[in-house]
Amino acid sequence: MTPQRVGLHHPRLRPFLAAARNTAPPDEDHVVVEGIWALEKLLAARTPVETFLCCPELVRTPQARRCADALRERAEAAYEIGPKVLSRLSGRARPDGLLALAGLPRRAAGELEFGDRALVLVADGIEYAGNLGTLIRTADACSADCVVLVRRQVRPNHPRVFVASRGTVLGVPLVELPDPASAIAWLGRCGFTVVVAEPGASRDYRAGDLSGPRTAVVVGSEGRGVSSGWYAAPVRRVSIPMLGSADSLNVSVSAALLLYEVLTCRSRRTDGAGARR
Amino acid sequence: MTPQRVGLHHPRLRPFLAAARNTAPPDEDHVVVEGIWALEKLLAARTPVETFLCCPELVRTPQARRCADALRERAEAAYEIGPKVLSRLSGRARPDGLLALAGLPRRAAGELEFGDRALVLVADGIEYAGNLGTLIRTADACSADCVVLVRRQVRPNHPRVFVASRGTVLGVPLVELPDPASAIAWLGRCGFTVVVAEPGASRDYRAGDLSGPRTAVVVGSEGRGVSSGWYAAPVRRVSIPMLGSADSLNVSVSAALLLYEVLTCRSRRTDGAGARR
Structure with missing residues (x-):
């Protein structure tokens, strides 16, 4: 099942937006994890994945696709976002289309x-x-x-x-x-x-x-x-x-x-x- | 003797300007040192001080004055600069009026x-x-x-x-x-x-x-x-x-x-x- 595509005002995107603006997310028990390298670390850790966001237009390599599939499986909630929304949430000049909100082991x-x-x-x-x-x-x-x-x-x-x-x-x-x-x-x-x-x-x-x-x-x-x-x-x-x-x-x-x-x-x-x- | 006051286009200010723009100074054997803490480190080191710049309008504490006196004594060349020139050379939001160009021990x-x-x-x-x-x-x-x-x-x-x-x-x-x-x-x-x-x-x-x-x-x-x-x-x-x-x-x-x-x-x-x- 393809996840629902959501816009910038979806409540699940709020913590991502707060992190992108470098203001404290309201809930400090979570962290935004971006990019394949970081998300593979997240997949290897035991910590819960609350929300996974994927911009399919930017997911181009088999490694990125595998990572996205595993996160969609693992996350409590998964959504698709468009490139414009991603550009507002990403901390990178060249985002690779994958973002997750995960629990910190506090x-x-x-x-x-x-x-x-x-x-x-x-x-x-x-x-x-x-x-x-x-x-x-x-x-x-x-x-x-x-x-x-x-x-x-x-x-x-x-x-x-x-x-x-x-x-x-x-x-x-x-x-x-x-x-x-x-x-x-x-x-x-x-x-x-x-x-x-x-x-x-x-x-x-x-x-x-x-x-x-x-x-x-x-x-x-x-x-x-x-x-x-x-x-x-x-x-x-x-x-x-x-x-x-x-x-x-x-x-x-x-x-x-x-x-x-x-x-x-x-x-x-x-x-x-x-x-x- | 009060040092000469110079403007932004004085050739001795070029390496400072290059450093402020975060481009490599033409001469990589030198480093720009800014602020009282850093300049006291410079005074304690044996490395040569090529140019010392002081903006007297911003030198306010006895510690800063002592530091400026010692650097004027030690530097090969010392100049005064105005607050506007300083703001172009300084990497700080609140500069304390002192800048030096020193040799690196290469x-x-x-x-x-x-x-x-x-x-x-x-x-x-x-x-x-x-x-x-x-x-x-x-x-x-x-x-x-x-x-x-x-x-x-x-x-x-x-x-x-x-x-x-x-x-x-x-x-x-x-x-x-x-x-x-x-x-x-x-x-x-x-x-x-x-x-x-x-x-x-x-x-x-x-x-x-x-x-x-x-x-x-x-x-x-x-x-x-x-x-x-x-x-x-x-x-x-x-x-x-x-x-x-x-x-x-x-x-x-x-x-x-x-x-x-x-x-x-x-x-x-x-x-x-x-x-x-």
Whole structure:
């Protein structure tokens, strides 16, 4: 059955239009996914596809047709749109005719359960969408249980978060908490050791033993670092050696060094003392 | 002596105008530096300041006045400009009245001399200015001897390179080579072990001993990784464990993990076998 062709004023197109105008969609639990590459990431993720829009005039390759067929199958609702409508919804100079609205894997803190080797990345006050996306991509690579957004400045359904995360924002659970106090309380209840990356800390990140069973790595905003609220609890402050003229690293770089140090410590511990892995 | 006030057609203003239009300045050995934060980085670096432009009507704080005084002293040539001229040259919505043209620390490969613990980052075909800047920032933090640009796609005097590098592009020597073959030949002559980050490599980056005296870390473009030319030589291929759904890390993240692994291996070696540092 061919899906119904709809115009720009159809209510299901509203979130697409809001995203195209770079205003927050009314519902921040969803993200607009555009283009074959991104939609193939969406098909591989388990997240629900709410609406699928296809402009058949622009679907030209067998790969695009296969992608469209799979999304029509998977989406709650599917519509056709004309090229003019598409041009209003697309963020691209040369759209390839496929757009979807998908659910982000957002979770309430209380919903999550953690195992013995839990790993959490806490992003405190991150300001740039590209950095947030890269943090999520690294958290995915480290198989982190979730990314916790504290004092959120960037909405996770921003198109640049999607691109920088390479689509992993569709798979990594996101938890939002308003401030360090609530994050500390929750992480404490769940038995996490909280490690804070802080350029001024005297302890080298490789010296602290990060092989504990549940570890949360906290990185702070690009301009101001982590907020002072984190120091109300007995967190483990660690620094990364800086041998040059700059006084800090990019936040995604800091996070990656710490997260991979946790993985390294854990595999070293598994393999026995002395050997590194 | 008050500097001469000049108009938009003064020849010394040409490179500023080219940068403001986001076209390559004719001379890629220079970069436009704008704003107090950036100009303080410039004052701290050793690189020459060719031209300094000041719009006194917009210089309002004691910090800005001190910065302007120091730059007038340091620059080869200093001029005053009016607010209208400034608005044509500035990349900012609210310019703070200070602009400079500075030399980038570009070097010919043959000019550089390396010590026993040399460390070089090779950026092969990097496409995004933000990533190139972050790579340079990380190279600075690791006290790398230089960053080598192979198959360059982004000009190092792009404003976003400056911002992402946090101004370290003014201090880290940059070497440009056209292709992997010339880079391999040069690194080989200088006695470097060449380590290539490659998602498919079977050797874990932490398993390979990266404590050799001279190490070059090669990272490839965002879309396609390192070019095949690198495999014409006996390079050491290493991968970073990927435990999630994505098949690669952000290039700045990969580079940082490898560069810091080199530092870790070296300090472990210094401290004796068995102990990690």
